[in-house]
Amino acid sequence: MTSVEKLEARFEEILANDEKVEPRDWMPEAYRKTMIRQIAQHAHSEVIGQQPEGNWVTRAPTLKRKAILMAKVQDEAGHGLYLYSAAETLGISRHELNELLHSGRQKYSSIFNYPTLSWADIGAVGWLVDGAAITNQVMLTRTSYGPYARAMIRICKEESFHQRQGFEIMMTLTSGTEAQKAMAQDALNRWWWPSLAMFGPPDAESTHTEQSVAWKIKLETNDELRQKFVDMSVPQAELLGLTLPDPDLIWNEERGHYDFGPIDWDDFWQVVKGNGPCNRERIEHKVKAWDDGAWVREAATAHAERQARRAAAAAPAQEAA
Amino acid sequence: MSYDVPAIEGEVEAELSGAPGGLPLWEVFVRADRGLNHVHCGSVHAADADLALRNARDVYTRRREGVSIWVVPSSQISASDPDTKEAWFDTDHPYRHPTFYEIPDEVGHM
Ligand SMILES: [Fe+2]
Ligand SMILES: [Fe+2]
Ligand SMILES: [Fe+2]
Numbered sequence: 001m002t003s004v005e006k007l008e009a010r011f012e013e014i015l016a017n018d019e020k021v022e023p024r025d026w027m028p029e030a031y032r033k034t035m036i037r038q039i040a041q042h043a044h045s046e047v048i049g050q051q052p053e054g055n056w057v058t059r060a061p062t063l064k065r066k067a068i069l070m071a072k073v074q075d076e077a078g079h080g081l082y083l084y085s086a087a088e089t090l091g092i093s094r095h096e097l098n099e100l101l102h103s104g105r106q107k108y109s110s111i112f113n114y115p116t117l118s119w120a121d122i123g124a125v126g127w128l129v130d131g132a133a134i135t136n137q138v139m140l141t142r143t144s145y146g147p148y149a150r151a152m153i154r155i156c157k158e159e160s161f162h163q164r165q166g167f168e169i170m171m172t173l174t175s176g177t178e179a180q181k182a183m184a185q186d187a188l189n190r191w192w193w194p195s196l197a198m199f200g201p202p203d204a205e206s207t208h209t210e211q212s213v214a215w216k217i218k219l220e221t222n223d224e225l226r227q228k229f230v231d232m233s234v235p236q237a238e239l240l241g242l243t244l245p246d247p248d249l250i251w252n253e254e255r256g257h258y259d260f261g262p263i264d265w266d267d268f269w270q271v272v273k274g275n276g277p278c279n280r281e282r283i284e285h286k287v288k289a290w291d292d293g294a295w296v297r298e299a300a301t302a303h304a305e306r307q308a309r310r311a312a313a314a315a316p317a318q319e320a321a
Numbered sequence: 322m323s324y325d326v327p328a329i330e331g332e333v334e335a336e337l338s339g340a341p342g343g344l345p346l347w348e349v350f351v352r353a354d355r356g357l358n359h360v361h362c363g364s365v366h367a368a369d370a371d372l373a374l375r376n377a378r379d380v381y382t383r384r385r386e387g388v389s390i391w392v393v394p395s396s397q398i399s400a401s402d403p404d405t406k407e408a409w410f411d412t413d414h415p416y417r418h419p420t421f422y423e424i425p426d427e428v429g430h431m
Binding site for chain 2: 022109308
C-alpha cells in the first residue's frame, strides 16, 4: 500500500466504524470541500435567517413576545457562530467565508428570501421553518464530521424553543378573532410550500446525495426528511384548525404516510438563482451591517495593540523591582 | 437538505484561499458547574482576551451552560500528531487494570 492508500483506508475505516472524522485527520480533498461548502452555507443561513424575524422585533404585539423574539434571533446568530467555528477547523477563515457570502459566491437557504408580511408569519416561521430545520438538523447530529455534529447537538437543544414559541403564536391567533384566524391561515398558505422545498430537490434529481450518503455526511435523503416533516405537520395543522394549502394531501394507508401534491420547483430554482422576493435586500443589509461595524473592529484592534504595548513597556520595570 | 443549497447548473465552485484575516481566533473552554473541568466548546474571534471572554459568554453560555470560561489564542495550542496515534497512545497493558489480579473472594470488595 502506498502512503496515500493507507490514509484513504484509515479514513474509510473511521466511516465504516461510525467514528467521527476530526479536524486534524487526513481526509480526501473532496470531502473537505464538500464539508466546508455545507457548513458554510448552513452558517450563512443562520445569520441571514435573523433578518426576516428581526423585521418584527420592534412591532411584536406584547413585551413578552418581543423578549422571546429577540432571544430567538440572538440564538440564530449564535447558531451561525457555532457553525463558522466548525468550518474554521477545516482550514478556512471566517473572514474569507464572510467575503464569499457578501460577494454571492456562497449561498444560504432560499427560505430566507421570502418576506415576513404579518405578525402571523413569525408564528409560521417558528412552527414550520424551524420545524423543518429541526427535522434536518436532528439527522445532522450524527453526521461524520465531528465539529459539525457537535455544533448540531448544541443547535438542536435550542431549536425546540424556537418551534414551540412559533406554534404558540399560531395557537393564540387561531383561538382569537376571525381576522386573527385569517391572518394565521394566510401565513400558513405562504410558508407551507417554501418549507417543503427547503429540504432540497427530489432524490432523483439531487446530484450530491449519493456521495454525501457514502461519506455519512447525510444519513437520510431529501425526500425521506420531507416526508417525515409532512407527516408531523398534518396533525399539528389540524390541532390549530388550519388547512394546509394542498388539495392533494391525503393519508395513504398502504404507505403509512401522507401523499402530497407536486412542489413548484421552478419557483424554487428562481429563488436559488437570486430572483426571489428578498435576495438582494438580504445581502445588501448584511454587507451594510458588516461595513457599519468596521469602526468597532478597528477600535478594538487599536485598543488591543495599545494594551499590549503598555504591558510590554511595564514588564521589564516589574522584573527590576 | 434544508441548508444544503443545491448547485445551480454551470455554477463554479468558490475557490478557497485559506488565507487568514480578520480578528484573532480564540478557543473557548467552559466549566459547566463547580466540581467539573473546563471543556472545549468552540471558538470566537476577538481583538483581545477581554473581548474574547465577552464574546464567548454571548455565544456559548446564553442558558447558564457555564460558571467559568477560559479563552486561549488558537495559535498557542500545541497538539499531538493524529498520524502517530498508535505509537503515542498504545501504552495500555493488562496489568494496569484491577481485573488483572486474582484476589480470593473472602477479601471482599477491594
Ligand atoms: Fe438556528
Ligand atoms: Fe437552523
Ligand atoms: Fe431556529
